[in-house]
Amino acid sequence: MAGELIATEHEDWRHFVGKALRNRSFMAGALITVLVVAVALVSFVWTPYDVTKLIIADRLQAPSGAHWFGTDHFGRDILSMIMVGSRNSIAVALIAVGIGIAIGVPLGTLAAAKRGALDEILMRASDIVFAFPALLSAVMITAIFGPGAVNAVIAIGIFNIPVFARVARGGALALWPREFVLAARASGKRAGLITVQHILPNIANLLVVQGTIQFSLGILAEAGLSYVGLGTQPPAPSWGRMLFEAQTMMAIAPHMAIVPGVAIIVTVLGLNLLGDGLRDVLDPRLRRQR
Amino acid sequence: MLSYALRRIVIVVITLLAASVVVFAVLEIVPGDPARLMLGINATDDAVAALRQQMGLDQPLVLRYFAWIGGMLSGDFGRSYTYSVPVIDLIRERLVVSLPLALMALALSTAIAIPVGVFSAARRGTAADTGVMAATQLGIAIPNFWFAILLVYVFAIALRLVPAGGFPGWEAGIGKALAALILPAIALALPQAAILARVTRSALLDVLGEDYIRTARAKGLPARLVLRRHALRNALIPVLTILGLQFAFLLAGTIIIENVFYLPGLGRLGFQAITQRDLIVVESVVVLLVATVVIVNFLVDLAYAWADPRLRRR
Numbered sequence: 001m002a003g004e005l006i007a008t009e010h011e012d013w014r015h016f017v018g019k020a021l022r023n024r025s026f027m028a029g030a031l032i033t034v035l036v037v038a039v040a041l042v043s044f045v046w047t048p049y050d051v052t053k054l055i056i057a058d059r060l061q062a063p064s065g066a067h068w069f070g071t072d073h074f075g076r077d078i079l080s081m082i083m084v085g086s087r088n089s090i091a092v093a094l095i096a097v098g099i100g101i102a103i104g105v106p107l108g109t110l111a112a113a114k115r116g117a118l119d120e121i122l123m124r125a126s127d128i129v130f131a132f133p134a135l136l137s138a139v140m141i142t143a144i145f146g147p148g149a150v151n152a153v154i155a156i157g158i159f160n161i162p163v164f165a166r167v168a169r170g171g172a173l174a175l176w177p178r179e180f181v182l183a184a185r186a187s188g189k190r191a192g193l194i195t196v197q198h199i200l201p202n203i204a205n206l207l208v209v210q211g212t213i214q215f216s217l218g219i220l221a222e223a224g225l226s227y228v229g230l231g232t233q234p235p236a237p238s239w240g241r242m243l244f245e246a247q248t249m250m251a252i253a254p255h256m257a258i259v260p261g262v263a264i265i266v267t268v269l270g271l272n273l274l275g276d277g278l279r280d281v282l283d284p285r286l287r288r289q290r
Numbered sequence: 291m292l293s294y295a296l297r298r299i300v301i302v303v304i305t306l307l308a309a310s311v312v313v314f315a316v317l318e319i320v321p322g323d324p325a326r327l328m329l330g331i332n333a334t335d336d337a338v339a340a341l342r343q344q345m346g347l348d349q350p351l352v353l354r355y356f357a358w359i360g361g362m363l364s365g366d367f368g369r370s371y372t373y374s375v376p377v378i379d380l381i382r383e384r385l386v387v388s389l390p391l392a393l394m395a396l397a398l399s400t401a402i403a404i405p406v407g408v409f410s411a412a413r414r415g416t417a418a419d420t421g422v423m424a425a426t427q428l429g430i431a432i433p434n435f436w437f438a439i440l441l442v443y444v445f446a447i448a449l450r451l452v453p454a455g456g457f458p459g460w461e462a463g464i465g466k467a468l469a470a471l472i473l474p475a476i477a478l479a480l481p482q483a484a485i486l487a488r489v490t491r492s493a494l495l496d497v498l499g500e501d502y503i504r505t506a507r508a509k510g511l512p513a514r515l516v517l518r519r520h521a522l523r524n525a526l527i528p529v530l531t532i533l534g535l536q537f538a539f540l541l542a543g544t545i546i547i548e549n550v551f552y553l554p555g556l557g558r559l560g561f562q563a564i565t566q567r568d569l570i571v572v573e574s575v576v577v578l579l580v581a582t583v584v585i586v587n588f589l590v591d592l593a594y595a596w597a598d599p600r601l602r603r604r
Contacts, residue, residue: 124301124304124305124308125308127301127305128305128308128309128312130583131305131309131580131583131584131587132309132312132576132580132583133538133539133541133576133579133580133583135545135546136545136557136560136575136576136579137576139545139560139561139564140316140560140564140572140576141316143564143565144316144317144319144320144564216431220433223433223436224433224435224546227435227546227549228545228546228549228561243433243435243436243439246439247439247550250439250442250443250447251443251447254443257436257439257440257443258440260436261432261433261436261439261440264431264433264436265428265431265432265433265436266431268430268431268433269427269428269431272427272430272431273427
C-alpha cells in the first residue's frame with residue numbers, strides 16, 4: 001500500500017510540473033513572487049542609494065533617471081526604500097504564517113485524530129478567535145505590548161492559528177476513513193505516527209495553498225499596522241509607514257504615495273495568483289469556478 | 291427549528307462570555323496603572339491610591355470582571371478614564387458615524403458586486419468574464435487605506451468636490467454629513483465588492499450546473515429569466531454569508547479608514563483609547579464589535595435554517 005502511494009507521488013510530481021507550466025495564474029503569480037523575493041534579497045547587498053542617508057537638497061524629487069521612483073521629504077531614494085521595505089513586509093508576513101502553521105496544524109490534526117470533546121473544545125476556541133475583528137485586535141495587541149515588527153508578527157500570527165487549525169482538521173477528517181489510513185491503523189500504528197506519515201503529506205497541498213493566502217493577507221495587515229504607526233518602526237523603511245508619511249505630501253509629491261501602494265498591490269496580487277494557481281494545479285478537486 | 295435556535299443561542303452566549311473573559315484578561319496584563327496615568331507623573335501615592343479605590347481598581351480581579359459584565363448587560367459600560375463621561379455615551383456618539391458608514395459601504399459593495407458577479411457568470415469563459423475577474427483580483431489586492439489616500443487626492447484635493455476629512459455632524463445637514471462619509475464608504479466598499487463579486491459568480495456557476503436549471507431551460511424559459519428567477523435566488527445563500535461577515539468586518543475595518551479621514555467613529559475611538567490606555571473604553575468597543583460579529587453570524591445561520599430545513603440537523 002505504502003509502495004503504491006510513493007509511486008503515485010513520483011508520477012504526481014512530473015504531472016504537477018507539466019500542469020504548473022500550463023497554468024497562467026500559477027506562472028504569473030510565481031513570476032511576481034520570485035521577483036519580489038529577489039528584490040528583497042538583493043537589498044541586503046545592494047540598493048541604488050543608502051536609505052539611512054538624508055539629503056535634504058534632493059527632497060521631494062519627481063521620478064527621474066537618477067531616482068527612478070523619485071525621492072521623499074528627506075531626500076531618500078524611494079526605490080531603495082521600497083527594496084529595503086520589502087524585507088520587512090515579507091519577513092513579518094512569512095513568520096506570521098509560520099506561527100499559524102506551527103501551532104495551528106498540530107492542533108487541527110490532533111482534533112481530527114482524537115475527535116470528541118477535545119475536537120469540540122478546539123473548534124469552539126477557534127470560533128472565539130474568529131469572532132474578534134482581526135485588525136482591531138492586532139492594533140490592540142501591538143499597542144499594548146509596544147509597537148514594532150516583532151509584536152506585529154505575533155498579532156498577525158495569532159489570527160493565522162485557527163485558520164490553519166481549521167484547514168488541517170478538515171483535510172485530516174476526510175483522510176481518516178480512507179483505506180490507506182485504515183490499513184496503517186490495522187497494522188498497529190499509533191495516531192501520532194499515522195498523522196506524521198500519512199495525514200500530513202496528504203494535507204500538505206491544502207496547507208501550501210492556505211499559506212499563500214495568509215501570506216498575502218499578512219502583507220496587507222503589516223502595511224495597515226505600520227500605517228497607523230504600530231508596525232515596523234522608523235528609521236527602518238516599511239511600505240505602510242511610507243504611505244503614512246506620503247499622505248501629508250499628497251498635494252506636492254503624489255509619487256510618494258503611489259509607489260509604495262503599487263508595491264503592496266503587486267506583491268499581494270502575485271501571492272493571490274500563485275495561491276489560485278497552486279490550488280488548481282495541486283488539487284483539481286478543490287477547483288472552484290472562480 | 292426552535293430547538294436548533296435554542297442550541298445556537300447557547301453557543302452564542304458561551305462564545306460571548308469566553309470572548310469577554312479574553313478581552314478582560316488581556317487588558318489586565320497591560321503595563322501601566324490607569325489611575326497613575328490619569329493623574330500624571332507628579333501625583334502623590336495617596337492621590338493615586340484614592341483614585342484607584344474610587345475607580346474600583348483595588349477590588350479583586352474576579353469581582354471587577356463580574357461588575358463590568360453585569361454593568362454592560364444593564365447598559366452601564368462604566369466611565370471613560372480620559373473623557374470622564376459614561377462610555378455608553380461615547381459609543382453612542384461614535385456609532386452615529388460608524389454605523390451609517392458601514393451600512394453605506396455595505397450597500398455600495400452589494401450594489402456593485404451582485405450585478406458584476408451575475409454579468410461575469412452569465413458570460414463564463416469569455417473575454418468579458420476574464421477581464422472582470424482580473425479586475426476583482428486587483429480589487430482584492432488594493433489596501434483600502436491606500437485607495438482612500440488616492441480618493442482624497444483626486445476628489446478632495448484636485449477636484450475639490452468633497453471634504454478631505456473630518457465630520458461636520460448630522461446636525462450640519464444630511465447632505466454635508468453624507469458628503470463627508472462618501473469617500474470613506476467607497477474606500478471601504480471596493481475590496482469588499484471585489485470579494486463579493488467573486489463569491490456571487492462562483493455561487494451562480496455552482497447553481498447553474500444543477501438539474502433544476504437544466505429543467506427550467508428545457509421548458510423553454512428564456513436564459514435571462516432562468517438566471518434571475520431560478521439561479522440567482524439559490525445562489526444568494528453563500529452571498530448572504532459573506533455579506534453577514536462583511537458587515538462586522540466593515541464596522542471594525544473602519545479603524546484604519548477613520549484614521550485616514552479623521553472621522554470621529556467607533557474605530558478611531560478604539561484606536562485612541564488603546565493609545566491612551568483608556569482600558570474601559572477599549573474593553574467596551576472590542577466586546578461590542580465581537581458581539582456584533584457573533585450576533586450577525588447567528589442571524590445569518592438562523593435565516594439559512596429557516597430557508598433550508600436540512601441545515602437544522604447540523
